Amino acid sequence: MKAVRLTLVCHALTHAQKTGCLPRPEDGILALEQPPVSAGPAVQVLSAPERRACETAAFLSAQARVEPALADCDLGCWQGLSLKQLQAAHPQALSEWLENPDSTPHGGESFAQLCQRVAVWLAAFDTPGEWLAVTHPMVIRAVLVQLLGCPMSAHQRIDVLPLSRLELSFAGQWRLRLG
Template identity: 40%
Template sequence: MWVAPAMNGALREARFAGDAALDAAGARAARLAAAHVPDADRTVHAPSERCARTAEELGLRSAVEPALRDWELGRWAGARLDEVSAREPEGVAAWLADPSAAPHGGESLLGLCARAGSWLDSLSGAGRVLAVAEPSLVRAAVVHALALPPQAFWRLDVAPLTLTELTGRAGRWNLRAGRPLADGPGGR
């Protein structure tokens, strides 16, 4: 089970987040959603401050999972998408069109999907695992689990404080996507 972290300022500004903190509105939304988090045998969170704080506000006792780090976007980290598009239009176009491209000097989409998939496949026999992870990781895990073409990544939306469930096992996953943890806007 994957929970996308609560909203923060970087998401509102369409920034390549880097490690942007959870803001007060996001923390409040996570606290409101806490009663709706499903039970799990094991709970982990990505190493970002946003994911760690969301897990904390959800009342989870979770361990940091380094494999769930956000998409490494190199020199684009922290910049707004419109800024990068104006500065490096060819790089952004390549990044969006070619899953193996990494014009930012970071990780390619193929690399991200492989990393998310490798972690997901390692869970065989682990019982019910709940991971608080950035939307990019959730999307990459879905691409891997359903054996979708990498370009499908760009067609998946993962809203803040939603639950995406992958049930089954490596090689045979089923998807239940986008259930809000609580009624209302989900921290948006």
């Protein structure tokens, strides 16, 4: 069995991240001081469907393919709002959402639902070779929670910075690759 090497790449910095707002699908990335190194010709590139992921993936490969399973968590009516706005207007709902992975006070997708979506995608992803997948902080947190088998509440303790990478390999089971 030939191994799968999958590197998840967090999209580049956005204005929403810089200003403490929750993301919207149409958010683009800020100008990059140093563009990420492009993927080699043998590396296949996937991208979440949101603009910020597609723009980041374009720096890595002209042939990036959109993968819907890598989409960010749907934050419903909270998209684009700042955390300060939510703390002022909906403190109990925000607290519930942060503490309970099954919570959806915004009317979108819960973190538990995101974890399930990511788990299904990882279970089906078995194409050998080198892969880069540009996605979002919450998706990368969901992958880590699934891979390590830790409580979903642990995702609140994981920081995923813009352009950070998480390397995985698969040869019968998914493994985290530290380098």
